[in-house]
Amino acid sequence: MHELAVAQALVEQVDAVIRQHGATHASLIRVRIGPLAGVVPELLASAFPLAAAGSRMEHAELDLVAAPVRVRCQTCGVETEAAMNSLICGACGDWHTQVISGDELLLESIELETTSSLPPES
Amino acid sequence: MCDTCGCNLTPGNKHLAFKPVAKGATAVSVLKGLLAKNDDQATHNREHFDRRGILAINLMSSPGSGKTALLEATLTALKDEFTCAVIEGDLETENDAERIRAKGVQAHQIVTGTACHLDAHLVHDALHHMKLDGVDILFIENVGNLVCPASFDLGQHFNVTLLSVTEGDDKPAKYPVMFRAADAMLLTKTDLLAVLDDFDPDKAEAHLRNLANPAPVMQLSARKDLGMDAWLGWLREQLAAQRARVALGQSRRPAIQSDGVKYHSATSPTPPSPGGAQSHATRASS
Numbered sequence: 061m062h063e064l065a066v067a068q069a070l071v072e073q074v075d076a077v078i079r080q081h082g083a084t085h086a087s088l089i090r091v092r093i094g095p096l097a098g099v100v101p102e103l104l105a106s107a108f109p110l111a112a113a114g115s116r117m118e119h120a121e122l123d124l125v126a127a128p129v130r131v132r133c134q135t136c137g138v139e140t141e142a143a144m145n146s147l148i149c150g151a152c153g154d155w156h157t158q159v160i161s162g163d164e165l166l167l168e169s170i171e172l173e174t175t176s177s178l179p180p181e182s
Numbered sequence: 183m184c185d186t187c188g189c190n191l192t193p194g195n196k197h198l199a200f201k202p203v204a205k206g207a208t209a210v211s212v213l214k215g216l217l218a219k220n221d222d223q224a225t226h227n228r229e230h231f232d233r234r235g236i237l238a239i240n241l242m243s244s245p246g247s248g249k250t251a252l253l254e255a256t257l258t259a260l261k262d263e264f265t266c267a268v269i270e271g272d273l274e275t276e277n278d279a280e281r282i283r284a285k286g287v288q289a290h291q292i293v294t295g296t297a298c299h300l301d302a303h304l305v306h307d308a309l310h311h312m313k314l315d316g317v318d319i320l321f322i323e324n325v326g327n328l329v330c331p332a333s334f335d336l337g338q339h340f341n342v343t344l345l346s347v348t349e350g351d352d353k354p355a356k357y358p359v360m361f362r363a364a365d366a367m368l369l370t371k372t373d374l375l376a377v378l379d380d381f382d383p384d385k386a387e388a389h390l391r392n393l394a395n396p397a398p399v400m401q402l403s404a405r406k407d408l409g410m411d412a413w414l415g416w417l418r419e420q421l422a423a424q425r426a427r428v429a430l431g432q433s434r435r436p437a438i439q440s441d442g443v444k445y446h447s448a449t450s451p452t453p454p455s456p457g458g459a460q461s462h463a464t465r466a467s468s
């Protein structure tokens with residue numbers, strides 16, 4: 061599945077941020093992920109250690125924040141929660157809606173260690 | 183500010199950046215799409231197409247829904263009208279590319295091996311093996327898979343998703359990510375509708391609308407030459423629109439693609455949100 065490709069892209073991005081900030085490693089990586097992004101959080105979580113092995117984030121905690129699916133109705137203007145396979149307006153039932161949350165796949169934030177305090181090697 | 187994350191800082195979230203969390207630690211707000219690198223490459227690919235006035239179409243479906251058969255029929259029908267080219271990603275072998283070449287049309291086979299989707303870099307590599315000058319329409323036949331291909335922008339202008347009538351009319355409800363991404367949905371192999379009693383084209387369309395997708399739905403049979411006119415007409419219309427955009431220096435992205443700008447406005451930088459974002463953490467230590 062493509063979660064490994066996504067994990068590799070994540071590692072590349074985090075590595076660039078670590079370098080730009082002159083940090084030694086990342087301790088926490090927070091990713092916001094909606095069900096409509098097409099990436100399964102559990103698969104991303106299990107692919108991450110493979111992609112991160114030997115990198116400056118191999119001991120980082122990956123925090124996957126599940127974004128709720130929400131739509132805004134173009135007919136009645138109301139914002140409601142929706143299911144990923146039924147994106148109709150929860151207020152009036154119209155299907156002319158816009159997804160305002162739930163399709164994101166976003167590197168939200170990173171906690172960087174700026175001093176070398178790596179956990180002891182096993 | 184660094185170029186990786188600085189562009190994503192807005193007055194609303196600026197306070198989150200570089201907030202010290204512990205001695206020797208820094209929290210950095212990034213707010214960047216995970217597939218940004220693929221998306222950048224896709225934008226570059228789109229520039230290749232737009233510079234030459236090419237219309238690029240990404241065909242997606244389950245394996246065996248009739249992508250290659252549709253291409254064969256389409257290329258035959260358009261042979262005197264347009265110059266077409268095809269990038270084949272569907273099989274490990276050269277079979278599909280050879281079926282296209284048999285129509286006298288330029289085809290490049292991407293050998294994906296075990297990969298289950300095309301990405302923008304694979305397509306860019308393929309472009310360097312092709313003669314693009316004079317091409318009007320470039321078709322990209324994606325790997326037969328209703329899951330992964332929807333997540334990767336290739337630089338196409340349109341996503342066309344095929345659903346064959348042998349598959350079940352509830353596929354859009356089962357694979358919402360894929361069908362939400364469709365700019366057009368083609369119900370294929372309609373010659374078989376007569377012998378199948380469990381596929382209702384209206385239900386398939388209703389499932390698509392439930393995904394808030396206004397895409398046109400066309401019914402056709404490439405093998406029996408049914409309903410091809412609406413599809414060919416749609417292609418002609420989109421090529422004309424593409425040429426008009428190019429003349430104005432504009433481009434078009436598929437209706438649904440990851441879009442950093444949209445994320446900025448749609449994502450509150452401080453979870454949990456009112457919708458009740460849950461969080462589960464995973465240790466990545468090896």
Ligand SMILES: Nc1nc2c(ncn2[C@@H]2O[C@H](COP(=O)(O)OP(=O)(O)O)[C@@H](O)[C@H]2O)c(=O)[nH]1
Nearest residue numbers: 245246247248249250251326371403404405406
């Ligand atoms: N009856 C019928 N069979 C079709 C039609 N289009 C494709 N097929 C058959 O479906 C199978 C898979 O088609 P193919 O084009 O290779 O699918 P792809 O994997 O999506 O490229 C082949 O056996 C085709 O002959 C059609 O319009 N009608």
Ligand SMILES: [Mg+2]
Nearest residue numbers: 249250272278
């Ligand atoms: Mg094929």
Ligand SMILES: [Zn+2]
Nearest residue numbers: 062298299330
């Ligand atoms: Zn994949």
Ligand SMILES: [Zn+2]
Nearest residue numbers: 133136149152
């Ligand atoms: Zn409404």
Ligand SMILES: [Zn+2]
Nearest residue numbers: 080184187188
């Ligand atoms: Zn930065």
Ligand SMILES: [Zn+2]
Nearest residue numbers: 226227230306
């Ligand atoms: Zn290039």
